[in-house]
Amino acid sequence: MKVATSVAVGLVSLASQASCHYIFETFSANGETFTPYQYVRQNTNYNSPVTDLTSNDLRCNVGGESGANTSTVSVAAGSSVSFTSDVAVYHDGPISVYMAKAPTTAAAFDGSGNVWFKILDIGPIFPGGTWDLKQTYTFNLPTCIQNGDYLLRIQSLAIHNPWPAGIPQFYIECAQITVTDGGSTQLGPTVAIPGAFHDTDPGYTVNIYNDFTNYTVPGPVVATC
Numbered sequence: 225m226k227v228a229t230s231v232a233v234g235l236v237s238l239a240s241q242a243s244c245h246y247i248f249e250t251f252s253a254n255g256e257t258f259t260p261y262q263y264v265r266q267n268t269n270y271n272s273p274v275t276d277l278t279s280n281d282l283r284c285n286v287g288g289e290s291g292a293n294t295s296t297v298s299v300a301a302g303s304s305v306s307f308t309s310d311v312a313v314y315h316d317g318p319i320s321v322y323m324a325k326a327p328t329t330a331a332a333f334d335g336s337g338n339v340w341f342k343i344l345d346i347g348p349i350f351p352g353g354t355w356d357l358k359q360t361y362t363f364n365l366p367t368c369i370q371n372g373d374y375l376l377r378i379q380s381l382a383i384h385n386p387w388p389a390g391i392p393q394f395y396i397e398c399a400q401i402t403v404t405d406g407g408s409t410q411l412g413p414t415v416a417i418p419g420a421f422h423d424t425d426p427g428y429t430v431n432i433y434n435d436f437t438n439y440t441v442p443g444p445v446v447a448t449c
């Protein structure tokens with residue numbers, strides 16, 4: 225009986241691993257929606273999250289440290305781009321978008337160093353503390369950034385309360401872009417990933433189902449031109 229129960233529990237957790245998550249596999253730019261993983265680094269963990277705050281996988285997901293199999297798309301500074309998930313995001317939590325300028329090409333960049341700046345936070349809406357959960361997130365690149373190759377990283381931080389029994393999950397994907405028509409600004413502040421997120425961040429440990437009246441999205445402040 226005990227054995228049967230633990231097998232059943234095991235099956236349930238396997239099934240929920242396969243079906244319960246999502247992955248930002250599709251990128252759109254220049255008014256065009258591209259084939260999944262054409263310009264997005266393909267991860268090797270299906271649609272599962274990263275939870276280890278010290279892991280390099282926090283940069284571009286598991287299997288995303290190399291861009292060797294990913295193309296890079298030219299996009300004008302200030303223009304509109306989107307990430308689309310395989311299924312709509314449904315874990316409560318903030319969405320953030322980061323960029324990092326590659327020393328050479330985006331394809332050759334592993335995202336190491338104190339290089340990541342944040343260009344967008346989508347936090348909860350108060351009163352009520354509801355989240356803007358969607359399948360497609362559309363935003364404009366900053367107008368003032370320098371031309372060149374960048375990793376463009378989207379992150380859904382899925383709060384799984386109550387912490388610490390429920391560990392927040394990072395759903396991440398990186399696109400490879402070449403920015404054109406840009407300016408001359410090096411945006412900041414920049415942070416290293418891993419290193420930017422801590423299990424002491426209020427936005428990481430907060431209980432979003434109980435007395436939820438304010439929220440600070442983890443990571444640096446959003447950089448502005």
Ligand SMILES: *[C@@H]1O[C@H](CO)[C@@H](O)[C@H](O)[C@H]1NC(C)=O
Binds near residue numbers: 290291292293
């Ligand atoms: C690139 O794709 C090939 C063929 O699918 C695969 O064997 C290889 O491991 C991939 N390389 C990287 C760096 O992902």
Ligand SMILES: *[C@@H]1O[C@H](CO)[C@@H](O)[C@H](O)[C@H]1NC(C)=O
Binds near residue numbers: 427441
């Ligand atoms: C809410 O605001 C208080 C007061 O500024 C702050 O101490 C707390 O960390 C905030 N909570 C979150 C989840 O950001």
Ligand SMILES: [Cu+2]
Binds near residue numbers: 244245246315
């Ligand atoms: Cu999930």
